[in-house]
Amino acid sequence: MPASAAPAPTNNLDAFWMPFTPNRQYKAAPRMLVSAKDMHYRAADGHEVLDGAAGLWCVNAGHGREKIVEAVRAQVAELDFAPNFNMGHPKAFEFASRLTALAPKGLDRVFFTNSGSESVDTALKIALAYHRARGDAGRTRLIGRERGYHGVGFGGLSVGGMVANRKAFGLGLNGVDHLRHTHDPARNGFSRGLPEHGAELADDLERLVALHDASTIAAVIVEPVAGSTGVLPPPKGYLERLRAICDRHGILLIFDEVITGFGRLGAAFASELFGVTPDIITTAKAVTNGVVPMGAVFASSKIYDAFMSGPEHVIELFHGYTYSGHPMACAAGLATLDIYQEEGLFERAAVMGERLADGLHALKGLPHVIDVRTVGLVGAVELEPIEGAPTRRAYAAFTKAFDDGLLLRTTGDTIALSPPLIISEAQVDELVGKLADVLKAID
Numbered sequence: 001m002p003a004s005a006a007p008a009p010t011n012n013l014d015a016f017w018m019p020f021t022p023n024r025q026y027k028a029a030p031r032m033l034v035s036a037k038d039m040h041y042r043a044a045d046g047h048e049v050l051d052g053a054a055g056l057w058c059v060n061a062g063h064g065r066e067k068i069v070e071a072v073r074a075q076v077a078e079l080d081f082a083p084n085f086n087m088g089h090p091k092a093f094e095f096a097s098r099l100t101a102l103a104p105k106g107l108d109r110v111f112f113t114n115s116g117s118e119s120v121d122t123a124l125k126i127a128l129a130y131h132r133a134r135g136d137a138g139r140t141r142l143i144g145r146e147r148g149y150h151g152v153g154f155g156g157l158s159v160g161g162m163v164a165n166r167k168a169f170g171l172g173l174n175g176v177d178h179l180r181h182t183h184d185p186a187r188n189g190f191s192r193g194l195p196e197h198g199a200e201l202a203d204d205l206e207r208l209v210a211l212h213d214a215s216t217i218a219a220v221i222v223e224p225v226a227g228s229t230g231v232l233p234p235p236k237g238y239l240e241r242l243r244a245i246c247d248r249h250g251i252l253l254i255f256d257e258v259i260t261g262f263g264r265l266g267a268a269f270a271s272e273l274f275g276v277t278p279d280i281i282t283t284a285k286a287v288t289n290g291v292v293p294m295g296a297v298f299a300s301s302k303i304y305d306a307f308m309s310g311p312e313h314v315i316e317l318f319h320g321y322t323y324s325g326h327p328m329a330c331a332a333g334l335a336t337l338d339i340y341q342e343e344g345l346f347e348r349a350a351v352m353g354e355r356l357a358d359g360l361h362a363l364k365g366l367p368h369v370i371d372v373r374t375v376g377l378v379g380a381v382e383l384e385p386i387e388g389a390p391t392r393r394a395y396a397a398f399t400k401a402f403d404d405g406l407l408l409r410t411t412g413d414t415i416a417l418s419p420p421l422i423i424s425e426a427q428v429d430e431l432v433g434k435l436a437d438v439l440k441a442i443d
């Protein structure tokens with residue numbers, strides 16, 4: 001079609017069926033982001049918005065990083081696409097090596113995906129296939145946790161524990177159980193870092209073992225810190241206890257680090273920070289600073305090796321995506337890791353996290369605030385729901401904050417803060433100050 005015949009661009013909002021959005025409400029009063037640099041978005045009306053959410057928990061190195069832009073530009077010009085089935089391209093191998101150098105010891109194999117949801121479903125499939133490869137095919141049961149979020153694939157949806165996500169779709173996978181969640185504001189309200197109480201909740205796994213027998217259980221998946229369900233740090237000792245029970249019964253432990261991976265908590269991975277090493281880690285989001293969609297699943301050599309004992313001409317794992325290890329994603333990821341390391345951003349997150357925690361905990365006592373939780377450079381301020389209208393109050397905070405120049409993320413009636421790790425001290429204070437003003441202004 002000649003350019004002159006191309007349809008004129010319109011501002012019609014009808015065609016795009018927006019994800020996880022009340023479409024009609026949004027389209028009646030749209031908020032449009034048109035550009036971004038460092039810590040800020042610019043909205044269509046020209047006002048600047050401080051990014052308190054790292055986009056969607058992913059832009060850890062801040063926006064518009066030249067090094068990443070250049071790496072992607074150069075890669076797409078050099079090699080735009082190359083399959084990784086039965087052939088490969090150098091950047092995928094290079095990136096996998098760089099990633100494993102960063103990962104907790106022993107997790108030295110990487111499987112590439114395109115998103116957190118794909119990483120989770122990949123991890124669950126690896127767990128099931130691992131047991132089969134070892135002749136333990138009875139281990140088919142998967143265990144998640146209430147208030148877990150593991151993406152939207154059928155596997156992740158099934159092990160996830162967000163009621164609203166599940167109930168629209170009827171049945172998920174069979175053979176799935178859930179541990180109880182660890183959120184306990186009565187005992188752990190306003191906790192800073194890891195809450196004191198609740199390690200014993202890990203013993204739910206022993207109960208499921210007693211009920212079903214360990215020989216039927218393949219894997220347990222949890223977020224070390226649940227993010228999308230309201231920022232729920234694990235009680236002290238909880239993850240250690242889960243690890244011990246898994247070891248006792250030959251159950252694989254999967255940590256979903258789609259949010260906590262790549263510095264969010266002040267260490268490369270939550271596993272490193274908490275000193276508990278799972279068998280598989282799922283990641284996505286900040287692996288490329290959110291610039292190119294990508295996920296990466298880390299597996300131990302024990303798992304990888306279990307697949308490598310058959311005949312050499314046989315594909316060991318019948319799984320993969322057209323875009324597993326896409327050249328542009330690998331190029332973006334390599335540049336991203338350079339930035340994280342050159343600028344010491346994980347260490348910086350630990351320092352800025354303390355300041356954020358100081359600021360957020362000082363909001364106790366403001367109207368509607370019923371809990372504050374902080375860990376690393378993540379914080380949550382939970383608001384008392386309006387009776388009969390859950391989520392309304394947090395949504396009001398979100399829209400007012402946006403108008404006032406602050407991007408928040410809300411889940412239920414909890415406001416979650418997870419700014420890019422490049423945030424300055426003054427910007428942490430600005431973020432907290434703006435949030436305080438919003439809380440004082442809403443009903």
Ligand code: PMP
Pocket residue numbers: 114115116117118120149150151152223227228256257258259284285
């Ligand atoms: N797991 C966790 C812990 C997540 O937080 C998310 C996304 N918020 C996902 C999985 C799904 O990732 P994606 O949206 O990239 O599919």
